[in-house]
Amino acid sequence: MSLRVESLGLVLPRADRQPVRLLDGISFTLGRGEILGIAGRSGAGKSLVAAALAGILPAGARRAGRITVDGQAPRPRDIALAPQRLDALDPLAPIGRQLRRLARGRRDPGGFLDHVGLSRNVARLYPHMLSGGMARRALLATSLASGADWIVADEPTVGLDPDAADHVMSLLGRLAQDGRGFVVVSHDLTRLTRISDRVLILENGHPVEIAPADAFTGDGTALSTVFSRTLWRAQLPDTVC
Numbered sequence: 001m002s003l004r005v006e007s008l009g010l011v012l013p014r015a016d017r018q019p020v021r022l023l024d025g026i027s028f029t030l031g032r033g034e035i036l037g038i039a040g041r042s043g044a045g046k047s048l049v050a051a052a053l054a055g056i057l058p059a060g061a062r063r064a065g066r067i068t069v070d071g072q073a074p075r076p077r078d079i080a081l082a083p084q085r086l087d088a089l090d091p092l093a094p095i096g097r098q099l100r101r102l103a104r105g106r107r108d109p110g111g112f113l114d115h116v117g118l119s120r121n122v123a124r125l126y127p128h129m130l131s132g133g134m135a136r137r138a139l140l141a142t143s144l145a146s147g148a149d150w151i152v153a154d155e156p157t158v159g160l161d162p163d164a165a166d167h168v169m170s171l172l173g174r175l176a177q178d179g180r181g182f183v184v185v186s187h188d189l190t191r192l193t194r195i196s197d198r199v200l201i202l203e204n205g206h207p208v209e210i211a212p213a214d215a216f217t218g219d220g221t222a223l224s225t226v227f228s229r230t231l232w233r234a235q236l237p238d239t240v241c
């Protein structure tokens with residue numbers, strides 16, 4: 001029971017010029033109940049990977065490689081993206097209606113709100129009435145409502161204060177324990193390594209390494225590449241940048 005990604009790549013053809021290779025050679029296997037973190041510097045390709053896993057490609061881009069769920073091509077609702085942009089929530093519909101729409105009326109939206117730690121009253125609220133933390137949780141609720149077993153959360157803590165970021169990260173950890181597989185993209189390596197089983201480090205659209213989360217400790221000597229060690233050390237509180 002796994003999500004398998006083999007040599008995922010993205011190429012953007014350009015008229016009369018060399019195509020741009022946006023992503024190349026990204027491979028991993030994720031089991032149910034597991035979390036794979038994806039980290040890297042700004043522009044490394046994290047959001048592109050997140051979107052490509054959910055089948056969303058930049059205009060004109062070609063995908064290379066193979067993505068399978070339990071050995072088969074993913075069905076449309078197998079993999080859901082909780083995107084970085086809060087405006088992915090429909091500004092014109094209350095949250096409950098959005099959840100019902102995604103669940104195709106199969107389930108009461110209240111259950112999805114319970115799962116992400118939001119009060120059931122939130123079902124009546126429009127996105128502009130939510131705090132940043134509530135909106136992040138609502139986005140996660142939409143990915144649960146879609147029925148996906150594999151959820152890709154792109155920067156779920158961006159814009160949140162430290163307490164709210166901790167809450168959202170622990171929520172992801174709890175949701176994974178229910179048997180879904182999560183890919184969590186975050187620039188916040190410290191929080192990411194607390195909930196992930198393994199972390200894929202990306203640079204320039206290429207994988208640098210996939211390390212077990214417990215290798216991100218101390219001064220990072222357990223990491224196999226200088227790049228990952230440098231990225232990790234840059235986050236340590238006593239590092240002067």
Ligand SMILES: Nc1ncnc2c1ncn2[C@@H]1O[C@H](COP(=O)(O)OP(=O)(O)OP(=O)(O)O)[C@@H](O)[C@H]1O
Binds near residue numbers: 045048058187
């Ligand atoms: N639609 C697109 N068309 C062409 N290039 C793109 C497109 N989207 C992203 N890119 C380029 O791909 C690279 C990776 O972008 P991406 O948004 O995935 O980075 P990221 O690691 O998520 O960065 P950040 O942490 O700043 O969000 C960047 O150089 C970006 O300019």
